[in-house]
Amino acid sequence: xxxxxxxxxxxxxxxxxxxxxxxxxxxxxxxxxxxxxxxxxxxxxxxxxxxxxxxxxxxxxxxxxxxxxxxxxxxxxxxxxxxxxxxxxxxxxxxxxxxxxxxxxxxxxxxxxxxxxxxxxxxxxxxxxxxxxxxxxxxxxxxxxxxxxxxxxxxxxxxxxxxxxxxxxxxxxxxxxxxxxxxxxxxxxxxxxxxxxxxxxxxxxxxxxxxxxxxxxxxxxxxxxxxxxxxxxxxxxxxxxxxxxxxxxxxxxxxxxxxxxxxxxxxxxxxxxxxxxxxxxxxxxxxxxxxxxxxxxxxxxxxxxxxxxxxxxxxxxxxxxxx
Amino acid sequence: xxxxxxxxxxxxxxxxxxxxxxxxxxxxxxxxxxxxxxxxxxxxxxxxxxxxxxxxxxxxxxxxxxxxxxxxxxxxxxxxxxxxxxxxxxxxxxxxxxxxxxxxxxxxxxxxxxxxxxxxxxxxxxxxxxxxxxxxxxxxxxxxxxxxxxxxxxxxxxxxxxxxxxxxxxxxxxxxxxxxxxxxxxxxxxxxxxxxxxxxxxxxxxxxxxxxxxxxxxxxxxxxxxxxxxxxxxxxxxxxxxxxxxxxxxxxxxxxxxxxxxxxxxxxxxxxxxxxxxxxxxx
Numbered sequence: 304x305x306x307x308x309x310x311x312x313x314x315x316x317x318x319x320x321x322x323x324x325x326x327x328x329x330x331x332x333x334x335x336x337x338x339x340x341x342x343x344x345x346x347x348x349x350x351x352x353x354x355x356x357x358x359x360x361x362x363x364x365x366x367x368x369x370x371x372x373x374x375x376x377x378x379x380x381x382x383x384x385x386x387x388x389x390x391x392x393x394x395x396x397x398x399x400x401x402x403x404x405x406x407x408x409x410x411x412x413x414x415x416x417x418x419x420x421x422x423x424x425x426x427x428x429x430x431x432x433x434x435x436x437x438x439x440x441x442x443x444x445x446x447x448x449x450x451x452x453x454x455x456x457x458x459x460x461x462x463x464x465x466x467x468x469x470x471x472x473x474x475x476x477x478x479x480x481x482x483x484x485x486x487x488x489x490x491x492x493x494x495x496x497x498x499x500x501x502x503x504x505x506x507x508x509x510x511x512x513x514x515x516x517x518x519x520x521x522x523x524x525x526x527x528x529x530x531x532x533x534x535x536x537x538x539x540x541x542x543x544x545x546x547x548x549x550x551x552x553x554x555x556x557x558x559x560x561x562x563x564x565x566x567x568x569x570x571x572x573x574x575x576x577x578x579x580x581x582x583x584x585x586x587x588x589x590x591x592x593x594x595x596x597x598x599x600x601x602x603x604x605x606x607x608x609x610x611x612x613x614x615x616x617x618x619x620x621x622x623x624x625x626x
Numbered sequence: 627x628x629x630x631x632x633x634x635x636x637x638x639x640x641x642x643x644x645x646x647x648x649x650x651x652x653x654x655x656x657x658x659x660x661x662x663x664x665x666x667x668x669x670x671x672x673x674x675x676x677x678x679x680x681x682x683x684x685x686x687x688x689x690x691x692x693x694x695x696x697x698x699x700x701x702x703x704x705x706x707x708x709x710x711x712x713x714x715x716x717x718x719x720x721x722x723x724x725x726x727x728x729x730x731x732x733x734x735x736x737x738x739x740x741x742x743x744x745x746x747x748x749x750x751x752x753x754x755x756x757x758x759x760x761x762x763x764x765x766x767x768x769x770x771x772x773x774x775x776x777x778x779x780x781x782x783x784x785x786x787x788x789x790x791x792x793x794x795x796x797x798x799x800x801x802x803x804x805x806x807x808x809x810x811x812x813x814x815x816x817x818x819x820x821x822x823x824x825x826x827x828x829x830x831x832x833x834x835x836x837x838x839x840x841x842x843x844x845x846x847x848x849x850x851x852x853x854x855x856x857x858x859x860x861x862x863x864x865x866x867x868x869x870x871x872x873x874x875x876x877x878x879x880x881x882x883x884x885x886x887x888x889x890x891x892x893x894x895x896x897x898x899x900x901x902x903x904x905x906x907x908x909x
Contacts, residue, residue: 322804329806333719336712340735340777347742350750405649413643414650422650424898429657431894433834435861436883439868440660443667443876485656492653516639539741546743548837549865573745573837580749580841596749600742607741611734 347600355594357587366594372559372575374584379591381598383559387476387569388599391551392544394480394565399487399544400537406488407495412521423496430489438553441482446473446554449481454566469564472556476569479555483544491540494614498532499525501621531620535613542606546599548573572599661887668884671877681847681863687874691882693849694863697764698886700850701843701859702829704768709775709832710825716776717783717821722809733784736777747774748838756842764850764857767843771832778831782824786817823897830893834886836861860886 352359358366362379369380406426410419450473461467502525510524526533556568557578572595583589675690682689716736720729747770755766790813798808814821836859839845843857845866850857860882867879 326805329809330719330723333715333723336715337719337724337732337780339712339716340732340739340780343739343773343776344735346754347746347750350753351746354749354753402649402653405646406653409646409650413646422654424895425654425657427898428891428894429654431830431834431890432657432660433836433861433886433890435834435836435865435868436664436887437660439864439879439883440663442868444659444663488653488656516635518639518642519635521642542741546741546745548743548745549861553865553868573743576745576749577837577840580752581844593749593753596746600746603741603743603746604738607738608734610741611737615734 344604348597351593351597351600355590355597357590358594359590361587362591362594366591367598370559370561374579374588377585377587379587381572381591381595383561384570384572384575384595385598386561387479387555387559388545388571388573388602390476390565391479391483391555391569391571392541394477395483395487395544396537396541398481398484399491399540402484403488403491403536403540404495404533406492407499408521408526410492410496411499412517412525423493426489426492429485430493434486434547434549435553437482437485438550441478441550441554445482446478449473449475449478458566465563466565469562469566471566472568474554474556474568475566476555477565479551479569479571480565482550482554483547486547486550487540487544490543491536494536494539495533498529498536498614498617501532501618502528503621529617531613532617535610535617538606538610538613542603542610545606546573546603548577552577572596664880664883664887667877667880668882671881672884676878676881680849681878684872689878691858691860691863691878691885693846694858694860694882695885697843697846697850697858698833698860700764700857701767701771701839702833704764704853705771705775705832706825706829708769708772709779709828712772713776713779713828714783714821714825716780717787718809718814720780720784721787722805722813733781736780739777740781743837744774744835745837745840748841751838752841759854761854762842762844762856763854764843765853767839767857767859768853770838770842771835774832774835774838775828778828779824782827783821786820786824787813789820790816819900823901826893826897830890834861834890836865840865 358379362369366379366381367385368382369378370382371378371380372383373379406422410422414422450471454471454473454475454477457467458471506524506528507520510520515523551571552574555571555574557570557574558568559570559575560567576592576596576599580589580592583592675688676692677690677695678692679688679690680693681691716732720732724732751766751770751773755769756762759766794812794816795808798812799805803812839859839862843859843862845862846856846858864879864882864886867875867882870876
């Protein structure tokens, strides 16, 4: 009996067993690759913190509140860069948010279909333009135009505000803000467009049935329904704005100072890393730049996580309603 | 009374529609301006020498960016070696395996990673690769671009795999095909075009990355002969020439920008045309 059954068993069992092993192996490999996401997150945080030990020890919290940036006497403080990053991103959002949400409304509610497709392709192309090319255009085309036309006009009409006073160089905080605005426009627009598209049609139909005009439908039924998602889109744009590097570095003027005038040159967290990292001569200097990276990472991760949570919450909401 | 109220509402409606239309064109305007200026300033400097010669020393006219063009493709190749397998396999896990909660966390992690400024990747790879090897290298440049690609490809792969109908998986499993072969030979093959699209878009995205290359690949005025030597890249060269004080270098920067922009735009538009064909067939 045994002699008969024994050779049979391996013959039938082994392919199944081999399949099970291969199955487990394949699943394990894909799991490992997926988990690399967490490995990378931990790795970035650890490496930046580790590399900035010297600066963390030497300056402590003072690093965030001091505005000295003096490589010669090895005094480093990040405040002018934090200020520059916040102000340039703030300018960018002031310009980009109304424009991109209005564009998203145009693309989902108003434009004829053929125009929607063309504009969508254009907007995705704008998102694909490399930062360095936008910077090149900024330096040689936009900045001279700002210096000759827009800035003098702004000083003439709004000069009573401290924001628009002082000498005009061209390269400036405002130029940096405008270039960042151009970079985040396509992101906010395309995410907002997705959000408006996911608003259930029942919402619109209900408002139309009450006799609302197209704009009233958009305002009452679409925008107010989507406001949490749109907020997520804006925060996502903020995350991108904070981390923009090349184009900003080329047009912002790169001077670490805190002044009210938007015509004055500024400096951002990302730009100072790009400009000074390969020139950092002392360990403390290099460590301070790593700490700047750590600050930038902390802020962008928080902002992005918030944006993703808002967007995911909105996606859940609109799925529920559609069901 | 009723009449004027009605008229005011209609007027507001027209106003707001016009306003959104105006905004849409304002958003598209920078794109047109950038394309126009890059084309106008770059086309005159594009010649045979630009594609075949090394950069000339300061003061000498002419020369080209042959090393930077080749260097960019070399870096993209290295990046793909790292980014494509990790990204695609991770995407497969997200779509085919795992639990709701774990995958939610991985997805959130990937989305957060996508938002990490690229210059930070440059610093991390500098600390992990450049410092131990004691030199800037093509390898470090490839690693940094590859790492940036991982979360991008993971998310696009997952999304296209989830479009494959469950019936395909069930049919294959019912025939006794092991799950790993079902995934690779049925699910992945069905969605292959979408995966390739995602990979190409990710490559086009990192092809223009400059910041992370500043202190990894570093740039090189000559040919790169070894992976452990610094390597030139098109975006780096454009940046260095743009901030230089020399007129002739500015001219070359525009030409480089034209080549890079053409490549990026061609991939983006090409991919779109390909996917549209697919939709046309399925309709």
